[in-house]
Amino acid sequence: MTDIGNVNLGGNTATIFSKSRRPRARRYPFVASIELTNLETETHLGGQTRDLSLFGCSIDTQKTLPTGTRVRIKITHAGGSFIALGRVVYARYTRHL
Numbered sequence: 001m002t003d004i005g006n007v008n009l010g011g012n013t014a015t016i017f018s019k020s021r022r023p024r025a026r027r028y029p030f031v032a033s034i035e036l037t038n039l040e041t042e043t044h045l046g047g048q049t050r051d052l053s054l055f056g057c058s059i060d061t062q063k064t065l066p067t068g069t070r071v072r073i074k075i076t077h078a079g080g081s082f083i084a085l086g087r088v089v090y091a092r093y094t095r096h097l
Helices: none
Strands: 002-006 033-038 044-052 057-061 070-077 080-087
Touching: 033 057
Parallel strands: none
Antiparallel strands: 002 057, 033 044, 033 070, 044 057, 070 080
Protein backbone atom coordinates (compact mmCIF):
# COMPACT_ATOMS: atom_id res chain seq x y z
CA MET A 1 0.00 0.00 0.00
CA THR A 2 1.09 3.58 -0.56
CA ASP A 3 0.62 6.41 1.90
CA ILE A 4 -0.47 9.26 -0.39
CA GLY A 5 -0.47 11.88 2.34
CA ASN A 6 -3.03 14.11 3.89
CA VAL A 7 -6.08 15.80 2.36
CA ASN A 8 -7.31 19.10 3.77
CA LEU A 9 -11.06 18.79 4.29
CA GLY A 10 -11.72 22.43 5.19
CA GLY A 11 -14.27 24.22 3.00
CA ASN A 12 -14.79 23.18 -0.60
CA THR A 13 -11.09 22.97 -1.44
CA ALA A 14 -8.58 20.47 -0.13
CA THR A 15 -4.81 20.51 0.05
CA ILE A 16 -2.82 17.45 0.99
CA PHE A 17 -0.79 18.95 3.82
CA SER A 18 2.07 18.79 6.25
CA LYS A 19 5.43 17.41 5.27
CA SER A 20 6.35 17.47 8.94
CA ARG A 21 5.86 14.43 11.13
CA ARG A 22 3.76 16.48 13.57
CA PRO A 23 0.27 17.33 12.28
CA ARG A 24 -1.23 20.82 12.69
CA ALA A 25 -4.35 19.41 14.36
CA ARG A 26 -5.27 16.33 16.36
CA ARG A 27 -5.96 13.27 14.23
CA TYR A 28 -8.84 10.89 14.82
CA PRO A 29 -8.87 7.27 13.62
CA PHE A 30 -11.32 6.99 10.72
CA VAL A 31 -11.47 4.19 8.17
CA ALA A 32 -13.57 4.84 5.06
CA SER A 33 -13.46 3.96 1.37
CA ILE A 34 -12.03 6.54 -1.02
CA GLU A 35 -11.86 7.18 -4.73
CA LEU A 36 -8.90 9.35 -5.71
CA THR A 37 -8.77 10.93 -9.19
CA ASN A 38 -5.64 12.45 -10.73
CA LEU A 39 -7.09 15.65 -12.25
CA GLU A 40 -4.45 15.82 -15.01
CA THR A 41 -4.80 12.26 -16.32
CA GLU A 42 -8.28 11.39 -14.95
CA THR A 43 -6.74 8.17 -13.56
CA HIS A 44 -8.79 6.68 -10.70
CA LEU A 45 -7.37 4.95 -7.63
CA GLY A 46 -9.22 3.19 -4.85
CA GLY A 47 -8.11 3.06 -1.25
CA GLN A 48 -9.08 3.96 2.28
CA THR A 49 -8.53 6.60 4.91
CA ARG A 50 -6.59 5.92 8.10
CA ASP A 51 -7.35 9.09 10.06
CA LEU A 52 -8.95 12.54 9.82
CA SER A 53 -8.12 15.95 11.27
CA LEU A 54 -9.42 19.48 10.91
CA PHE A 55 -6.93 20.01 8.06
CA GLY A 56 -6.78 16.64 6.37
CA CYS A 57 -6.61 12.88 6.32
CA SER A 58 -4.08 10.15 5.75
CA ILE A 59 -4.94 7.67 3.01
CA ASP A 60 -3.61 4.38 1.63
CA THR A 61 -3.73 3.40 -2.04
CA GLN A 62 -2.02 0.81 -4.25
CA LYS A 63 -0.02 3.38 -6.26
CA THR A 64 2.06 6.43 -5.36
CA LEU A 65 1.22 9.77 -6.98
CA PRO A 66 4.03 12.31 -7.45
CA THR A 67 4.27 15.29 -5.13
CA GLY A 68 2.30 18.19 -6.58
CA THR A 69 -0.32 16.02 -8.29
CA ARG A 70 -3.73 17.70 -8.20
CA VAL A 71 -6.44 15.27 -7.08
CA ARG A 72 -10.12 14.93 -6.35
CA ILE A 73 -10.97 12.69 -3.39
CA LYS A 74 -14.34 11.14 -2.65
CA ILE A 75 -14.67 9.70 0.86
CA THR A 76 -17.59 7.34 1.42
CA HIS A 77 -18.72 6.16 4.85
CA ALA A 78 -21.99 4.90 6.35
CA GLY A 79 -24.03 5.74 3.24
CA GLY A 80 -22.73 9.32 2.93
CA SER A 81 -19.92 10.85 0.90
CA PHE A 82 -17.72 13.93 0.75
CA ILE A 83 -15.78 15.27 -2.27
CA ALA A 84 -12.81 17.64 -2.06
CA LEU A 85 -10.00 18.93 -4.30
CA GLY A 86 -6.36 18.84 -3.27
CA ARG A 87 -2.78 18.12 -4.20
CA VAL A 88 -0.20 15.62 -3.05
CA VAL A 89 2.50 17.18 -0.88
CA TYR A 90 3.85 14.03 0.74
CA ALA A 91 3.90 10.41 -0.39
CA ARG A 92 5.78 7.36 0.74
CA TYR A 93 5.81 3.73 -0.25
CA THR A 94 5.12 1.26 2.53
CA ARG A 95 4.90 -2.52 2.42
CA HIS A 96 2.04 -4.29 4.10
CA LEU A 97 2.24 -8.04 4.43
